[in-house]
Amino acid sequence: MTVMRYRSYWISWGALLALTLLMLATETAPVYRTVAVSLLLVAMLIKAGVIGAWFMHLKFERPALVWSVAGATLLTAAALFGLIVPDGISAFRHAAQ
């Protein structure tokens, strides 16, 4: 296994902390809701990527493992959300009528 330097972990920690503060600031910042939601989702995915790549060492693993784990999970979750969202929107429209 590739042994990372301690510094790399703490740089990742700093990045995660900065993203968390940015996400909290988005809540109070005077921005459009669409912009805030987009910022939050992008920050969330970056944080997940940093944890997966550096803390869980996926950056140094073989592509077969990375695709089997991260790729499969993300694809399945995306399919799940992709199927649910239109249903939720139509339920909302139906309830509003």
Place this chain on the structure above:
Amino acid sequence: MTPLNPYATATAPLKADWQGGVSPFGVPWQKLMMWLFLVTDALLFAGFLGSYGFVRLANGGWPDRSHIFSLPFIGLMTFVLITSSATMASAVGAAHRRDLKLARRLVLLTAIGGLFFIGCQAREWTSLIMEGARLSSNPWGVPAFSGFFFMITGFHGTHVLIGIVVLLILFARLSSGRATEEGVELVGLYWHFVDLVWVFIFTCFYLL
């Protein structure tokens, strides 16, 4: 000599990995099993958050979380969990360098961070229950809100609690010289997963 199949050289590494006799994933079976477990657990939480998203979309008057939760307090919880993930990653690094004394200290720090997080979660639950939140009702208009909150944070909190127990067992094994670097790595994977799930819960439930 030019191969008849122009893709032969491109697929050679893939064939080498999958032709048998070698592990295509290049990791010990214990690590592969831990990864497979984490994938199934991730899909469990994906299902929870997916159903939460559906119910929230279908209900127009979802409560404003900033009026119910203290976002600075949730931010503090997030900070502690992220820091405990960093100490765990450093513990894994120390274990790989055979510095088991340092690994032991970092594992204990990680467990303390986890205990702090679970204490904060308990305080949050107590505060909501005192305000009248239950599994099937709450004072904020949409009954499903509190049900989803307790279910999602409850499942995550249980994972954190299990992680703390495992960390303390690992600490004892490191103290008695019975832990291996692979063992530390496996526990580290689980703990980072717990942090990873919190990233999604923190965003989807508290901020969006």
